[in-house]
Amino acid sequence: MNRPLPSPDAPEGRAGACDPAAAGTVPSLQEVLPGRRLETPAGPCYHVRWEHPLCFRYGAAPLKEALTVSGRTLAVLGRDESLEEVTLARACFMDTETTGLAGGTGTYVFLVGVGWFEGDLFVVDQYFMEDYDREPSLSPPSRRTSEGSRQW
Amino acid sequence: MDHAAAPHPDGGLAAALDDIRGSERALCVTAWVTLPERPGEYADFPSWLDPRIVKVLRARGIERLYRHQAEALEAVREGRDIVVVTPTASGKTLCYNLPVLQATVSDPATRSLYLFPTKALAQDQMDEVHDFITALGLDLKTFTYDGDTPPAARRAVRAAGHIVVTNPDMLHTGILPHHTKWVKLFENLSYVVIDEIHNYRGVFGSHVANVIRRLHRIAEFYGSRPVFICCSATIANPLELASTLTGRKMVLVDKNGAPSGPRHFIFYNPPVVNRELGIRRSAVLEASRLAQTFLRRGVPTIVFARSRVTTEVLLSYIKEALGEPAGREPEGRPSRVRGYRGGYLPSQRREIERGLRDGSVQGVVSTNALELGIDIGTLEAAVITGYPGTVASTWQQAGRVGRRTGESAACLVATSRPLDQFIVTNPEYFLGQSPEHGLIDPDNPQIRSLHLKCAAFELPFVDGEHFGDEERTPTSRLLGRLEAAGFVRHVGGRWHWSADAFPAESISLRTADADNFVIIDTTDPQPRVIGEVDRFSAPMLIHEGAIYLHEGRQYHVDRLDWEEQKAYCHEVDSDYYTDANFAVEVKVLSVELGPGGPAEDAGSGPGPARTRTAEGGLPRYLGEVSVTAVPTIYKKIKFHTHENIGWGRVNLPEQTLHTEAVWFTLPPEVTSGLASEEVQAGLVGLGTLMANVAPLFLMCDSRDIRAFTEVRSPFTRLPTVYLYDRYPGGIGLARRLYDLSAAVYRAALRLVEACACSEGCPSCVGPAAEVGPAKPATARFLEAALREDETP
Numbered sequence: 001m002n003r004p005l006p007s008p009d010a011p012e013g014r015a016g017a018c019d020p021a022a023a024g025t026v027p028s029l030q031e032v033l034p035g036r037r038l039e040t041p042a043g044p045c046y047h048v049r050w051e052h053p054l055c056f057r058y059g060a061a062p063l064k065e066a067l068t069v070s071g072r073t074l075a076v077l078g079r080d081e082s083l084e085e086v087t088l089a090r091a092c093f094m095d096t097e098t099t100g101l102a103g104g105t106g107t108y109v110f111l112v113g114v115g116w117f118e119g120d121l122f123v124v125d126q127y128f129m130e131d132y133d134r135e136p137s138l139s140p141p142s143r144r145t146s147e148g149s150r151q152w
Numbered sequence: 153m154d155h156a157a158a159p160h161p162d163g164g165l166a167a168a169l170d171d172i173r174g175s176e177r178a179l180c181v182t183a184w185v186t187l188p189e190r191p192g193e194y195a196d197f198p199s200w201l202d203p204r205i206v207k208v209l210r211a212r213g214i215e216r217l218y219r220h221q222a223e224a225l226e227a228v229r230e231g232r233d234i235v236v237v238t239p240t241a242s243g244k245t246l247c248y249n250l251p252v253l254q255a256t257v258s259d260p261a262t263r264s265l266y267l268f269p270t271k272a273l274a275q276d277q278m279d280e281v282h283d284f285i286t287a288l289g290l291d292l293k294t295f296t297y298d299g300d301t302p303p304a305a306r307r308a309v310r311a312a313g314h315i316v317v318t319n320p321d322m323l324h325t326g327i328l329p330h331h332t333k334w335v336k337l338f339e340n341l342s343y344v345v346i347d348e349i350h351n352y353r354g355v356f357g358s359h360v361a362n363v364i365r366r367l368h369r370i371a372e373f374y375g376s377r378p379v380f381i382c383c384s385a386t387i388a389n390p391l392e393l394a395s396t397l398t399g400r401k402m403v404l405v406d407k408n409g410a411p412s413g414p415r416h417f418i419f420y421n422p423p424v425v426n427r428e429l430g431i432r433r434s435a436v437l438e439a440s441r442l443a444q445t446f447l448r449r450g451v452p453t454i455v456f457a458r459s460r461v462t463t464e465v466l467l468s469y470i471k472e473a474l475g476e477p478a479g480r481e482p483e484g485r486p487s488r489v490r491g492y493r494g495g496y497l498p499s500q501r502r503e504i505e506r507g508l509r510d511g512s513v514q515g516v517v518s519t520n521a522l523e524l525g526i527d528i529g530t531l532e533a534a535v536i537t538g539y540p541g542t543v544a545s546t547w548q549q550a551g552r553v554g555r556r557t558g559e560s561a562a563c564l565v566a567t568s569r570p571l572d573q574f575i576v577t578n579p580e581y582f583l584g585q586s587p588e589h590g591l592i593d594p595d596n597p598q599i600r601s602l603h604l605k606c607a608a609f610e611l612p613f614v615d616g617e618h619f620g621d622e623e624r625t626p627t628s629r630l631l632g633r634l635e636a637a638g639f640v641r642h643v644g645g646r647w648h649w650s651a652d653a654f655p656a657e658s659i660s661l662r663t664a665d666a667d668n669f670v671i672i673d674t675t676d677p678q679p680r681v682i683g684e685v686d687r688f689s690a691p692m693l694i695h696e697g698a699i700y701l702h703e704g705r706q707y708h709v710d711r712l713d714w715e716e717q718k719a720y721c722h723e724v725d726s727d728y729y730t731d732a733n734f735a736v737e738v739k740v741l742s743v744e745l746g747p748g749g750p751a752e753d754a755g756s757g758p759g760p761a762r763t764r765t766a767e768g769g770l771p772r773y774l775g776e777v778s779v780t781a782v783p784t785i786y787k788k789i790k791f792h793t794h795e796n797i798g799w800g801r802v803n804l805p806e807q808t809l810h811t812e813a814v815w816f817t818l819p820p821e822v823t824s825g826l827a828s829e830e831v832q833a834g835l836v837g838l839g840t841l842m843a844n845v846a847p848l849f850l851m852c853d854s855r856d857i858r859a860f861t862e863v864r865s866p867f868t869r870l871p872t873v874y875l876y877d878r879y880p881g882g883i884g885l886a887r888r889l890y891d892l893s894a895a896v897y898r899a900a901l902r903l904v905e906a907c908a909c910s911e912g913c914p915s916c917v918g919p920a921a922e923v924g925p926a927k928p929a930t931a932r933f934l935e936a937a938l939r940e941d942e943t944p
Contacts (some may be wrong), residue, residue: 102654104329106609132612133644 017139029130038127042136046128051121063122112138163530166561168449169416172442176423180438182581183419189503192411193440194558195222202228202257205250208287219409221246224381225254228343228405231474233380235349235394240385240551241411241530248345248381250279254312255342255844256463263336264343265378266317269351269524270789271298272501276526277347278317298322299496300846310334320352320360323367325656328610331370338374339735348524349384349394350544353590354853355883359661361397361594366610366618373611385548386587393590416561419574428839436462439537440469446533447474447489447515452508453533455517456549458567460493460693462537463727464701467491467517468791471704490516491703492522495671495683498705515711523548534562534628536619539572544587581913593851597622598884613647635863667716671700673707682707685719691783692721695802698786699729714804732786732802736779738813738860740867743775745890758831770816770937773868773892777813777876779860782806811915814890817870822936826929828863831871835861836928837917839873841900841930844916846875848899849892850885857885894938902936 001065029035052065052070066088074083086101108129115124172178194216197206198268217225220815224247226704227234236247248266256262266281268274277721278296286290294315299322301309309316312332318327333340344367346352371378381400382394391404410465415733420442422433439455444455447470454468457463467489471477476487490504490513507513509529523526523545531553540546544788550562565899566576576580594600602621607619608631619627631647634640641650668684682701687695690712694700698709700721707721783802790797816838823831847854855874865872877885889896904916904927917930 099650100652100654102657104609104654104656106329106654108648109467125327131643132641132648132650133646141239 004115026027029128031117035126035128038137042139044130045131045137046122048126048128050124050126052124054117054120054122056122087107089117106149108132109138110135154328163180163449165446165449165451165561168446168451168533169559171445171449171560172418177420180420180423181418182421182576182702183417184428185417185419185579185583187417189414190408190412190690193219193407193409195219195409198222198225200254201225201250202254202259204288204290205253208284211385212288217409218243219646220405221250221406221409224248224405227405228379228381231379231404233398233400234405235382235384235390237384237386237390237404237406238408238410238512239412239554240548241554241556244281244347244383245277247383247405248343248347249639251379251381252315252343252345253281253284253288253292255772257290260292260314261340262314262342263338263340264315264345265337265341265669266315266321266345267320267347267371268317269319269321269348271296271300271319272521273348273524273526274298274317274319275498275502276505278492279318280527281315296556297326309337320363321661324359324363324606324661325661328363328370329606329654329656331610335374338362338376338888339369341371341374341376341378344378344380344398346380346382346394346397349382349390349397350387351524352397352589353393353592354847354856355599355879355885356662357393357397357590357592357595357853358594358596358599358851359603359659361399362599362620363661364398365594366603366607369607369611369619379756384590385544385551387544387566388586388589390590393592395696396592396594396860406930407601411556413556413558415550415554415578416559417550418561418563419576419579420563420565420583421573422565432568433564434536435572436466437469437792437794439535439565440466440473442565443470443515443517444473444537446535446561447517450514451509451533452529452531453515454522454528454531454537454552455515455535456537457517457519457541458538458540460495461701461717461731462521462727463491463493463517463519464704465791466535466537468701470515470517483809485507487704488513491516491856492516492517492518493687496703497681497683514784520545522548522552522851524629528812530588532558532560536562536564536568536616538567539564541571541577542588543582543585546582571922572917573913574914587701588854589848591847591851591853595624596884597625598882600625601630601634602655602659605634605639605649606659608634608647609649609655612649613640615645624629654791669694669712671702671707671719671720671721672711673723674710674720675723679720687717689718690717690800691804691807693784694721694733694805695731695732695786697802698732698802699724699726699788701729712804728788728790729795730800731786731789734781735784735807736781736860738876740815741776741778741780741810744774745774747773748770770933772814772816772820772890774812774814777811779809779811779858779875779876780806796875809876809878809880811877811879812874813874814886814893815865815868815872815874816893816937817865817868818933819870823871826876826932830864831928833924833926834933835871835873836922837912837926837930838900838933839875839932841904841916842873842875842896842917845896845900846885846902847891849896850888852885856883857889897934901931901938904931904934 029046033048035046038047052063056063066073069088071086074086075081088107093115095113096109098107098109100107110129112127113124115122129135129138155827190346196216221243224234224236228251238244242270252264260841264360266277269275278294281294285294293312293315295309295313295316297309297316316337327334365530380398380400391402394402422435422438425431425433443453443455455466457466471487471489474489492504493499504513505526505528508516509527534550534553536549540549543746553562554560604619613631633641639651640647668686669690671685672685673682675819694709695711696709697713700707700709705725706724708724709719711720711723783804785799786802787796788798839861843857844858846857853893858878861872862872875886876891877883907913907916911925912918912927917926
């Protein structure tokens with residue numbers, strides 16, 4: 001029943017959750033996550049590439065097992081007949097991380113990951129939104145990759 | 153029973169009124185006012201009105217428009233924002249449906265948004281527009297979008313709805329935060345219709361005004377600038393309310409062109425049955441008798457009751473007296489007299505509304521749920537059981553009856569409450585009183601901040617953008633505070649929402665909690681849901697042992713599962729009903745400001761009396777309080793005789809409201825020489841008066857604050873008046889009152905001194921019968937407050 005309301009008269013200039021400088025010395029993004037700034041027509045974003053051998057295991061199965069999954073299995077699991085034509089070796093995988101799960105327009109995508117099989121590697125490109133005004137920069141690279149020669 | 157004197161079951165209203173005039177009940181009438189017949193004022197259909205629309209109107213017997221309708225149409229066509237204020241049944245809905253349909257017919261890309269305060273009204277309006285569109289034979293889509301809209305249908309509403317009918321709450325949580333799914337609506341939004349704007353008063357109205365500000369932002373983002381069409385019942389300041397609510401300059405359309413037949417307004421005071429004790433016959437029994445008189449004469453009648461229990465009790469009395477089936481209705485014979493209130497399932501309500509329109513239901517007993525503009529056809533008589541509390545509400549209830557030609561009557565039956573007795577014995581007071589003001593303050597700092605968060609979530613604020621009154625507090629400063637609290641991030645010239653929460657979800661536009669308790673009938677092997685009750689009313693209506701009345705049938709509540717929000721009951725045939733009591737208590741949790749400013753030690757009780765003269769006025773405090781309402785006992789009350797035939801305990805958790813309050817104490821030197829009854833009366837008078845006057849300064853509604861008085865407060869150890877915000881956490885009203893107290897004292901004292909009553913009336917300290925002669929003591933307290941206040 002009691003839902004405290006934030007006071008609009010809260011003292012100003014208090015160290016906020018979004019003010020890393022106030023929390024002391026913060027390492028640069030480069031130090032934490034080796035990558036590079038990527039210039040896109042919609043502004044810069046931070047790009048990291050990972051290359052995993054197919055024996056790489058994160059969880060129960062090694063990556064290479066994905067290559068044995070048939071289109072039929074995908075169609076059944078995904079309840080979509082069109083998936084029967086899909087070969088995962090030529091597929092492009094994509095995932096996003098967002099600032100909230102409730103949906104709605106105030107939720108930002110801050111990380112886009114795109115992965116594909118290439119020779120004996122699984123390559124993952126990650127595009128990170130460095131600040132709130134950089135969100136548009138995440139869409140062109142992800143679009144470029146997903147609209148390339150690969151399926152989808 | 154005097155209807156035996158009427159040999160014919162029919163005879164209409166004139167005969168029913170003669171029955172009243174000719175019986176001993178004529179002695180109970182304290183005033184009988186007849187408002188004269190009014191001729192209609194008409195205008196031809198404008199030449200630009202689409203012939204297809206004209207054809208549908210003609211097919212419905214409408215050959216021309218009322219003057220106010222034509223005025224509204226022209227103003228909207230010129231792109232002006234309007235507010236229409238005319239009585240019920242004056243064809244108000246055409247004032248918005250015609251411009252909207254005209255625009256949609258000429259350009260099917262046109263989109264419109266209709267806002268109604270309740271789901272029931274939205275549904276009702278949807279049906280009306282839908283019928284019109286069907287008659288037009290065009291493929292225009294109209295949908296309701298509210299909590300009841302199935303998820304599967306939502307996509308279609310978003311993409312294809314020409315007219316979306318919803319409520320402010322849904323706009324706030326369901327539409328604006330998801331505007332990208334509503335691109336079609338916002339890109340083409342041409343009209344926003346807000347009906348019943350007199351509902352949007354006080355804190356609720358201030359919230360809605362901010363939702364409209366957010367709507368303006370989103371519409372602008374998509375490049376549209378809708379015209380606003382508002383409608384209101386009669387209030388003192390419709391133009392001001394509509395302008396503040398929408399942030400637009402409005403044109404007032406208030407010259408009612410609809411004709412009306414003569415209308416009778418009857419003030420009725422039940423007869424005294426015990427002269428020594430001054431006890432009057434129950435208003436419920438009298439209202440039931442009057443309703444029977446109308447119904448036996450074949451007059452379509454609505455009976456208003458002040459509570460859900462009274463509604464059900466009245467319904468069973470009337471049904472029983474008229475030989476209507478009580479209990480379970482036999483197949484194929486639905487009752488001609490029905491109940492109507494919150495808690496009936498929506499389908500049941502729709503069925504009753506339809507019955508009233510097509511005449512199969514002749515009488516309806518309702519709470520104020522039917523006070524709003526739900527279309528229930530043409531009724532001829534209204535019986536109002538107990539003064540509804542405001543002038544506007546009384547006229548609104550009386551206005552539910554009335555025909556274009558022929559007579560209609562409204563009868564106000566007074567209860568023994570002092571306020572009712574005052575009104576019925578001083579009818580000229582009521583008749584001379586202007587309806588209440590609709591006051592709102594969209595720039596209330598807390599409300600504005602809450603919606604600023606929602607707005608930032610919907611669309612980042614650009615540097616220099618305004619949201620509300622810049623002079624009171626610049627938007628950039630408010631955004632800066634939100635950034636300091638971690639809600640937004642200022643970067644690249646914009647303020648981006650940066651919290652993971654969905655702000656609209658945790659902000660309720662109304663006080664009442666939305667969650668309901670369901671009532672399950674276990675009489676049959678297959679249990680079924682018969683109704684619902686809101687959380688606040690649950691302890692009163694469905695505690696264990698309660699007789700729950702639903703459509704005149706009785707159910708014994710066997711078990712109330714508070715956690716699961718379910719009440720299990722079975723049908724019974726009992727000769728009593730139940731009525732639960734509440735005890736209200738205000739406890740001080742902490743003191744933020746004392747008489748001389750910030751309280752040094754919150755736990756130490758009242759500050760030293762000496763500081764008072766520095767600050768002036770009666771010592772006043774601001775702090776956090778908890779207001780608890782504890783259900784204590786319930787009484788068993790026998791039907792018809794209203795005897796108290798037993799009681800039981802209610803074992804339910806107390807309901808607690810943590811909020812902000814301002815409180816004033818009366819130091820001994822102010823009360824010295826007064827008898828304790830005088831102190832008590834003056835204290836209650838002071839509370840009543842402050843609660844009456846404060847809304848004018850706070851721009852809120854009288855529902856938004858409450859007064860509570862204690863002759864010896866356990867906390868201050870002195871006579872104390874508390875005024876608290878009726879909102880969890882407080883909404884800043886008490887805080888502002890703390891600052892404005894001198895101005896409020898002055899206005900209160902002027903009011904007491906200028907009031908022509910001798911000992912007290914509802915306009916000042918409250919009716920003398922309720923509080924005792926409070927005027928002299930109240931005036932003395934106020935003078936003391938001001939005298940010291942003016943000491944430098």
